[in-house]
Amino acid sequence: MTAARDPQQMTRRQLIRHGAWFGAAVGLAVVGGEVLSHLATAPAADVARPTLRFAQISDSHIGFTGTANPDVTNSFGAAIDQINNLGYTPDFVIHTGDLTHLATPAQFDQVKQMMGGLNTPHVFTVPGEHDSVDDAGQKYRAAFGAGTRGDGWYSFDIAGVHVIGLVNTLNLKKLGHLGADQLDFVEKDLAQLSADTPIVVFSHIPLFAMYPDWGWGTDDATQALSYMRRFASVTCLNGHVHQLFSKTEGNVTFYSATTTAYPLPHPGVGPAPKPLTLPAGQLHDALGIREVTYTRGNSELALKEQRLQ
Ligand SMILES: [Zn+2]
Ligand SMILES: [Zn+2]
Numbered sequence: 001m002t003a004a005r006d007p008q009q010m011t012r013r014q015l016i017r018h019g020a021w022f023g024a025a026v027g028l029a030v031v032g033g034e035v036l037s038h039l040a041t042a043p044a045a046d047v048a049r050p051t052l053r054f055a056q057i058s059d060s061h062i063g064f065t066g067t068a069n070p071d072v073t074n075s076f077g078a079a080i081d082q083i084n085n086l087g088y089t090p091d092f093v094i095h096t097g098d099l100t101h102l103a104t105p106a107q108f109d110q111v112k113q114m115m116g117g118l119n120t121p122h123v124f125t126v127p128g129e130h131d132s133v134d135d136a137g138q139k140y141r142a143a144f145g146a147g148t149r150g151d152g153w154y155s156f157d158i159a160g161v162h163v164i165g166l167v168n169t170l171n172l173k174k175l176g177h178l179g180a181d182q183l184d185f186v187e188k189d190l191a192q193l194s195a196d197t198p199i200v201v202f203s204h205i206p207l208f209a210m211y212p213d214w215g216w217g218t219d220d221a222t223q224a225l226s227y228m229r230r231f232a233s234v235t236c237l238n239g240h241v242h243q244l245f246s247k248t249e250g251n252v253t254f255y256s257a258t259t260t261a262y263p264l265p266h267p268g269v270g271p272a273p274k275p276l277t278l279p280a281g282q283l284h285d286a287l288g289i290r291e292v293t294y295t296r297g298n299s300e301l302a303l304k305e306q307r308l309q
Contacts, residue, residue, distance in 0.1 A: 014113040048255055050293040050302075052159040055090045055120070056237030057289055061103035061130065062111045064287060066261035068275035069283060072101075076114060080259040080288050082309055086291065091158060094255055096239035097128030097169065098206030099144075102122035105138060106142040120127040127152055128240060129169040135218045136170055150181055155189050161294055162193055166203040168218045176205030176218035178253045183220065187227045198233040198294060198301065206238045208254040211260055211267035225252060233299045237292070241273075244305060258288045266296070284308040 037044070060076040069075060083093060095115065100107035108131075115123050131137075131140040141152050141161040148154040148165075155164040164186065168176035178186075201207065203218070207225065218224075228234045234252040241265040245256040262275045263286040278286060287308035294301045 011149075050192055051296040052161055052292075052294040053088060053090050054129055054292050055086070055093045055289055056257050056292060057083070057093065057094060057260055058096040059098040059128065059242055059261050059263035060095070060111060061098050061101040061259070062114075063104060063107040063303075064261055064263070064275075067277045072261045073110070075287055076111075076283070077258045078284075078308055079287070080114060080117055082289050082306065086115070089290075090120045092122035093118050094165075094237070095123070095125045095201055096202055096237060097126050098130040098239060098259075098261075099125060099128065099140075101130055103131050103133045103139055105139060110141055112143055124154075124163075124165060124202070126165045126202050126204050127167055127169055129172060131270055132170060137167070140240040150185065151179075153182055153185060157295070158262070159298060160202055161198045162190075163200045164189065164202070166201060166207075166224070167245075168203050168207070168221075172215070173209045173219075174215045175212060176203070176207075176215070176221070178218060178220050178224055181222050186224050190227050190231075194228045196232050198299075199228055199231050199235070200292075200301070201228075201234065201236045203236065203238050205240045206256055207236050208249065208252075208256060210241060210245060210247075210254075210256060214267065214273045216267065216273075228252060235292075235301045237290075240266075243286075253300075255290075257290055258285050258286070258305070260289075260308065263287075 013118050053099065057079050061072050062076060064072045083090065099111045125144045127137055127140045129139065137151055145152045151167045151170055153165055153167050155162065166178060168178050171177045173178060205218055207215055207218050207221040229251065231251060236252060236254045237257060241256045242259040243256060244258050247254045263274045265276055285307055289306050291304040294300055
């Protein structure tokens with residue numbers, strides 16, 4: 001199992017491959033395990049600037065056709081444009097899964113090509129269950145898995161923040177599932193860090209019990225979270241539920257993201273989480289992007305939600 005490898009052995013080559021899949025112009029260096037992007041050379045005058053700025057997008061569902069959003073390509077393109085017009089270059093962009101609707105090669109090609117237009121040095125992803133409908137994630141990993149381990153999980157350090165990308169969309173019964181190999185990875189990955197290192201965790205399905213009746217939770221998340229208990233600041237960002245929601249449990253704050261495709265009902269409203277068709281003109285209000293900033297010295301990350309323009 002690749003998961004048995006030492007987390008320290010995420011090599012420079014792997015990180016470069018991971019960060020550079022959309023172009024060769026990424027100046028990514030690893031020094032003492034820390035990824036240094038352009039922010040390491042920011043001018044000294046720029047002191048008020050947050051230590052880390054990134055954007056989250058989720059659930060683009062490229063390939064979806066239905067009245068809930070007749071043009072998901074257009075709305076995903078609008079989200080990319082919005083990120084490219086934030087007025088600064090995000091240090092990275094994370095897509096938290098359901099990149100595609102049906103995991104076809106054409107859908108993966110399209111979403112990858114579109115994200116290549118993001119103005120950022122690094123694009124990271126985690127898979128949604130729609131990205132592995134027929135092959136346990138093989139096509140997903142062929143397109144987006146460079147530099148990852150196991151079923152596509154990974155971690156990296158950037159600007160003093162430790163980031164973990166998890167895969168909880170395989171081996172599903174009803175709830176999300178991490179599995180023993182991945183839990184082992186998380187435990188070893190975190191063991192080397194000091195407790196004041198801010199931790200950011202990405203997953204598609206929530207790691208908290210948002211609404212288990214609809215599968216909106218992860219059956220073995222408690223185990224993963226137990227390895228995070230000693231850290232001062234843990235921020236878990238997920239997709240899948242297509243709506244904003246946040247919850248704090250002890251040292252961990254969970255934030256569900258909205259989508260760029262179509263809304264789903266609020267938990268328990270209606271019989272099932274099926275795409276909602278809103279009255280004409282209201283769709284973009286239910287879609288959006290998220291900005292996340294971290295400033296060294298603060299314990300919390302700051303989130304800013306933006307409706308799709
Ligand atoms: Zn989704
Ligand atoms: Zn999903």
